[in-house]
Amino acid sequence: MNVYLSDILTACILFPVVAFLITVPYMIYQYRRRGSVPKLHTAIVYSFVFYLTCAYFLVLLPLPADRTAYVAYAATPQLVPFNFVHEFLAETTFSPSDPATWLRVLRDPYIYEAFFNVLLLLPLGAYLRYYFRRRWWQALIIGFLVTLSFETTQLTGLWGIYEHPYRLFDVDDLIQNTLGAMVGFWLAGPAMRTLPDLRTANLRAAEAGLSASVTRRALSFALDSALTAALAVGSIYLVYRSGLVAAPIGAKATAAQALEATTAQISDALLPARLCILIALVIVFFIVPVVTRGRTPAQALLHLRIVRTGARRASWYHYLARYGLLFVFIWIPWGLFTLLTEVGGSSIGSEAGTLATFASQNTEACIAVLAVFTVAWVVSLIVRGVRAASGRAPFVMLNGMLSRTRIMTESGLAAERARLSALSVDDVRKLEQLIAEGGISLASLMRCAGEAVADEVRTWAGGPVRVCVLTGSGNNGGDGWVCAESLARSGYPVTLITPKTAEELTAEPARTEARSSLKRTLEGEFPLTVAVAPEADDAARALDEAEVVVDAILGTGFTGSSLREPYATWISLANLRRFKGPRGKGRGAHRARTGKPSKRASGTTLRDRRKDAPFAVAVDVPSGYSAQAATWADPCFCADVTVTMLAMKPGLIASGAERFCGQVKLAELVDTAPYREKLG
Numbered sequence: 001m002n003v004y005l006s007d008i009l010t011a012c013i014l015f016p017v018v019a020f021l022i023t024v025p026y027m028i029y030q031y032r033r034r035g036s037v038p039k040l041h042t043a044i045v046y047s048f049v050f051y052l053t054c055a056y057f058l059v060l061l062p063l064p065a066d067r068t069a070y071v072a073y074a075a076t077p078q079l080v081p082f083n084f085v086h087e088f089l090a091e092t093t094f095s096p097s098d099p100a101t102w103l104r105v106l107r108d109p110y111i112y113e114a115f116f117n118v119l120l121l122l123p124l125g126a127y128l129r130y131y132f133r134r135r136w137w138q139a140l141i142i143g144f145l146v147t148l149s150f151e152t153t154q155l156t157g158l159w160g161i162y163e164h165p166y167r168l169f170d171v172d173d174l175i176q177n178t179l180g181a182m183v184g185f186w187l188a189g190p191a192m193r194t195l196p197d198l199r200t201a202n203l204r205a206a207e208a209g210l211s212a213s214v215t216r217r218a219l220s221f222a223l224d225s226a227l228t229a230a231l232a233v234g235s236i237y238l239v240y241r242s243g244l245v246a247a248p249i250g251a252k253a254t255a256a257q258a259l260e261a262t263t264a265q266i267s268d269a270l271l272p273a274r275l276c277i278l279i280a281l282v283i284v285f286f287i288v289p290v291v292t293r294g295r296t297p298a299q300a301l302l303h304l305r306i307v308r309t310g311a312r313r314a315s316w317y318h319y320l321a322r323y324g325l326l327f328v329f330i331w332i333p334w335g336l337f338t339l340l341t342e343v344g345g346s347s348i349g350s351e352a353g354t355l356a357t358f359a360s361q362n363t364e365a366c367i368a369v370l371a372v373f374t375v376a377w378v379v380s381l382i383v384r385g386v387r388a389a390s391g392r393a394p395f396v397m398l399n400g401m402l403s404r405t406r407i408m409t410e411s412g413l414a415a416e417r418a419r420l421s422a423l424s425v426d427d428v429r430k431l432e433q434l435i436a437e438g439g440i441s442l443a444s445l446m447r448c449a450g451e452a453v454a455d456e457v458r459t460w461a462g463g464p465v466r467v468c469v470l471t472g473s474g475n476n477g478g479d480g481w482v483c484a485e486s487l488a489r490s491g492y493p494v495t496l497i498t499p500k501t502a503e504e505l506t507a508e509p510a511r512t513e514a515r516s517s518l519k520r521t522l523e524g525e526f527p528l529t530v531a532v533a534p535e536a537d538d539a540a541r542a543l544d545e546a547e548v549v550v551d552a553i554l555g556t557g558f559t560g561s562s563l564r565e566p567y568a569t570w571i572s573l574a575n576l577r578r579f580k581g582p583r584g585k586g587r588g589a590h591r592a593r594t595g596k597p598s599k600r601a602s603g604t605t606l607r608d609r610r611k612d613a614p615f616a617v618a619v620d621v622p623s624g625y626s627a628q629a630a631t632w633a634d635p636c637f638c639a640d641v642t643v644t645m646l647a648m649k650p651g652l653i654a655s656g657a658e659r660f661c662g663q664v665k666l667a668e669l670v671d672t673a674p675y676r677e678k679l680g
């Protein structure tokens, strides 16, 4: 026991630091991928690394005194399964009928060691289910492999470092540890009902990453400044080292010599150093952005870009104006300050003479101006920073305003450009025709559209979860068929709900795609459950079981102000499932039976979705929502993400669209630029 405790104590002191160092690359990866570090994920990864480090060291320690130490009890592996039960029964005085012996059981080494062995891998099982979203059999295999690695490390004397095994290879440890992983896995299930859904946290992190936050920009400026400083210091060192110019004060100068040097001498000799600083600034803040079309080195690292207002590409003079102004603003208070401090100096340059005389006569006034300027600058910076942090306004600095430039994230820029190049629904149809005339068939567009939605599901789910695809009888439904096939092929259990058989569909290419997909699944190429015009109860069951719902009922072909059956019921059921939970879990039984639309269920925001709600993806546009007019029917599908095809549509970028569309992502499917030109 003491061994365990002292090991835990060492771990408590040392491992938090080690775990943090291991977590840092993860944070950098997340920052670059999503543009923000998801706090919850980072905390979980940190705790996981910390736990694994502790667990491994608990297994390794204590080490033998020297490399050749022979540990007698560890020499022969214990290969009899459940040996600890035999040993316990042979030695124990425990009797179920005698309560006085009950406590003794807990103090029996066979029992508490078994208990600790189970406890050791219990967190692993929980992490595997909650964070890594593994299935039970995957947790079983991983749990077993981890414990096997523990035992083998002991058996091989830390992989040959020690000449003999120093801890016993015990098959019972394997059994108990693996059991622990499974207990953790099962306990995580109920716990997950109250724990936050990490996949939604991912969605929020990606959303947060769209905007160039103040912290991200401050970090980028700090990194660029550090790089500039490094370049400047390096080049100054090289310049003076080369002997081409005299150092301001000779390396071997005495203090007296240094004091004798006049301000002018120092100023002359400092000129090359000042030039070095200027060149470093020009390289980092001008030349690199020109070469990379709008990114300083740190901005490239943090996925930021300088653009003109309106998300247009900036030119070289924009970078010059932006950073030129910034450094002028930074320099003004500094220059004023220098001027003031140099007053009374013996040799002020003639050009500064008049100013200096003025400054010497009005020192207090100059200090006041300097203070007011600096305070106003800092206060305005803080005010704009706070406003930006609260999401009320983008963080625009004065130099940005004057140079008409902005800093945006790469993902935010893509979203903004997509928003600015939105097309009306009619234009999207014309675009489709132009693309088809250009040689890319509508069927292949449909395949790309379905794949784009399937990719979105895969990114979110991270593993094969149960999916329910709701399809309509038009081409939006066709996208749904392609998506269902793609997911089924990657091992996702998919149920596709359709109002008609594939044969009865009339829209093309949806009919052809649905028929061939059905043929392939009937031939056994991939498993797909197809429910044709199911009863409301059956549809509800499929939705209750699903972890992802794909809405491919209606797209841009939706007309009117209400939905016809069976779509209205399906959408109500999907919304009910997301906002009220599965049947029998707080949802009215009568509503569950009839699938009667609930007014409250539609048009609720992401915040109101249940934690265990399935992830909802709308294909092109949520069904019941007008992609053109931004009006909606009751019910209207509420999505977490809408994957829209070819171009953004006016309804998707209208204010309040988020309520139904969630996050809107553009799937361009093909390079639309040449066809847009033809569209005029």
Ligand SMILES: NC(=O)C1=CN([C@@H]2O[C@H](COP(=O)(O)OP(=O)(O)OC[C@H]3O[C@@H](n4cnc5c(N)ncnc54)[C@H](O)[C@@H]3O)[C@@H](O)[C@H]2O)[C@H](O)CC1
Pocket: 432, 442, 443, 445, 446, 449, 472, 473, 474, 475, 476, 477, 479, 507, 508, 509, 553, 554, 555, 556, 557, 558, 559, 560, 561, 562, 563, 564, 565, 567, 619, 620, 621, 645
């Ligand atoms: N055109 C292409 O090749 C591609 C299209 N893509 C996807 O297709 C849809 C647009 O398809 P379309 O067939 O024009 O319309 P819908 O599927 O959205 O709907 C038509 C279908 O819906 C019925 N309907 C209309 N209004 C209602 C209503 N109020 N209630 C019930 N039913 C209604 C109508 O009768 C028709 O049967 C587009 O959004 C894309 O998702 C591909 O992305 C690319 C190729």
Ligand SMILES: [K+]
Pocket: 476, 551, 552, 553, 554, 555, 618, 619, 620, 621, 622, 623
């Ligand atoms: K849809």
